[in-house]
Amino acid sequence: MAHARPRVVIIGAGFAGIHCARRLKKAQVDVTLIDRSTSHVFQPLLYQCATGLLSEGAISSPIRHLTRRHRNLDVVLGEAADIDVDAREVVVDRLDLSRFRAPYDYLVVGAGMRTAYRGNDRFARFAPGMKTLDDAHVIRRKIMTAFEMAETIDDPEEQSAWLTFAVAGGGPTGVELAGQIRELATRALEREYDSIDPSRARVLLLHGGDRVLPSFDEHLSSSAQKALDKLGVETVLGVHVTGVGDDFVETTRKSDKHKEIYPARTTLWTTGVEAVPFAATLARALGVEQDRSGRIPVTDDMSVPGHPEVFVCGDMMAYDNLPGVAEVAMQSGHHAGRVIADEVAGKANRAPFKYRDLGTAAYIARRHAVVQSGRLHMRGLPGWLAWGVIHIAFLAGARNRMGTVMNWSATLLTGSRRERAIIYGDTETARTPYGHWER
Numbered sequence: 001m002a003h004a005r006p007r008v009v010i011i012g013a014g015f016a017g018i019h020c021a022r023r024l025k026k027a028q029v030d031v032t033l034i035d036r037s038t039s040h041v042f043q044p045l046l047y048q049c050a051t052g053l054l055s056e057g058a059i060s061s062p063i064r065h066l067t068r069r070h071r072n073l074d075v076v077l078g079e080a081a082d083i084d085v086d087a088r089e090v091v092v093d094r095l096d097l098s099r100f101r102a103p104y105d106y107l108v109v110g111a112g113m114r115t116a117y118r119g120n121d122r123f124a125r126f127a128p129g130m131k132t133l134d135d136a137h138v139i140r141r142k143i144m145t146a147f148e149m150a151e152t153i154d155d156p157e158e159q160s161a162w163l164t165f166a167v168a169g170g171g172p173t174g175v176e177l178a179g180q181i182r183e184l185a186t187r188a189l190e191r192e193y194d195s196i197d198p199s200r201a202r203v204l205l206l207h208g209g210d211r212v213l214p215s216f217d218e219h220l221s222s223s224a225q226k227a228l229d230k231l232g233v234e235t236v237l238g239v240h241v242t243g244v245g246d247d248f249v250e251t252t253r254k255s256d257k258h259k260e261i262y263p264a265r266t267t268l269w270t271t272g273v274e275a276v277p278f279a280a281t282l283a284r285a286l287g288v289e290q291d292r293s294g295r296i297p298v299t300d301d302m303s304v305p306g307h308p309e310v311f312v313c314g315d316m317m318a319y320d321n322l323p324g325v326a327e328v329a330m331q332s333g334h335h336a337g338r339v340i341a342d343e344v345a346g347k348a349n350r351a352p353f354k355y356r357d358l359g360t361a362a363y364i365a366r367r368h369a370v371v372q373s374g375r376l377h378m379r380g381l382p383g384w385l386a387w388g389v390i391h392i393a394f395l396a397g398a399r400n401r402m403g404t405v406m407n408w409s410a411t412l413l414t415g416s417r418r419e420r421a422i423i424y425g426d427t428e429t430a431r432t433p434y435g436h437w438e439r
C-alpha cells in the first residue's frame, strides 16, 4: 500500500540534519531522523568540554527534546549501515546490532566527518582526535590523568614527559585546544597540587604550515601567534608529526627532513578529517566518486548527480570548495529541506543553493579571539566578545546558553574549572579510534 505522504529520511542530527528537519516542520511529509547518538553536539565547543570548562550537557541537546514540537518527525537511535537504492530503503543498525529498513521517497544525508590519520592509523591509539563527545571525554581523561601521574612521580624526566602536551595541527581546533590546556594549567590547577607546579606544563603546537590559523587573514594569524606565545604555548611550524607512542611524539621538519623526538605522554590530533564510513557505502550505491576526503559530490540543489531524491549536506558534501564549517552545514541542510518542501508543494523548479558566508572565529586565550567576516576583522578583546556572542547565539537551547554564560563568568572571575570528572569505563571495551560503534 502506498504511503499517504512522501517520506523523508534524514541521516545525522548535526547542524545539517537539524536545519533540514526544521525547514520541513510544516511540510506535508513524514520525517524520520536517524542518528547514532541521542544528542545533537555543538562541536565548536568540544575543546572546552575536553579541558574541564563546560560539561557535555552544556554543549549538546537531546535530539528528541530539540524536535519535540515537530509533529511530522520521528527520532530513531541507530546507525545507517547500508542503502538499497532500487527499493529506496536505508538499512539501519540498532544498538544491539539488529537491523531494520527505513523506506524513503527523499533521503538527506548529513552524517559529517571523522578524524583522519592519513595512512598513519596506528597513531589513533595514542593520539585521539576531537569530533565527538566520546573524544572530548577521552581527551579530558588523558589531560587530567597526566597531571595526576606527574604529581606522584619523583623522576624529573618522567614527570616532565607527563607534563608535556603535544597538539598536532595549527588550525582553529589545535590552537583552541593548546591555548586551553595552558590556561587550565596556569589558572585552574595552579594552586591545587602539592609536589608539581602545573604551570610548568609544556604545550607544543605542531603545525605543518608556516603560520597558525592558515584559513584566516595573515595579520589575524600573527595576532593569534602573539597571544599563544604570551600564554606560553610553544609553536613549532613547518613540521609533520611522523611518529607517536605512549611516551613520545616525533616530528620531521619539512624543509630538511630533520627529526626531533619530544618525550610527551599526551598527544592530541586535530589535523585532518575524512568522511564517516557511511559515505563510501552511499557513494558505491549511487555510483558516484568521493573526493580525496571522502566527500560526496552534489549539484547546486544539494542532490547527488543522477539521484534527485538523494541529498547530501554539511561536512559530507563536496560543493564549490565550501569549507567544513557549521554555517555551510546549516544553510545546506536548510536548502535541501526547502527543495523537498517546494517539490512536495508542487513547485516545478528547484532553487540553486546560494551560500552566505557569515565569517569564522577562533578562541585563542582569555580576552583574545580572532573573528573574520568579509572585510570585518576583529582580534583581542573585541574579537573575544564577538566570539562569545556568536557561540552563545548558535548553541541549541536557552538552558545551554544560560549555563554556558554562567560557567564562563565563573571561570573568568575565579579561574576555576569544575567540569573535570573523568570516567574510566570498562577496559574490556576500551575505546577504539572511531568510538564504541566500531566492530
Ligand SMILES: Cc1cc2nc3c(=O)[nH]c(=O)nc-3n(C[C@H](O)[C@H](O)[C@H](O)COP(=O)(O)OP(=O)(O)OC[C@H]3O[C@@H](n4cnc5c(N)ncnc54)[C@H](O)[C@@H]3O)c2cc1C
Pocket: 011, 012, 013, 014, 015, 016, 017, 034, 035, 036, 037, 039, 040, 041, 042, 043, 044, 045, 046, 047, 078, 079, 080, 081, 110, 111, 112, 113, 130, 131, 172, 173, 276, 278, 313, 314, 315, 316, 324, 325, 326, 327, 329, 361, 362
Ligand atoms: C572541534 C571542532 C571545532 C569546530 N569549530 C568550529 C567553529 O568554530 N566554527 C564553525 O563554523 N565550525 C566549526 N567546526 C565544524 C562544524 O562543527 C562542522 O562543520 C559541523 O558540525 C558539520 O555539521 P554536519 O551536520 O555536516 O555534521 P556533524 O555536526 O558532524 O553531524 C553529523 C551527525 O551524523 C551522525 N552520524 C554519523 N554517521 C552516522 C551514521 N552512519 N548513521 C547515523 N548517524 C550518523 C553523528 O552522530 C552526528 O550527529 C568545528 C568542528 C570540530 C570537530
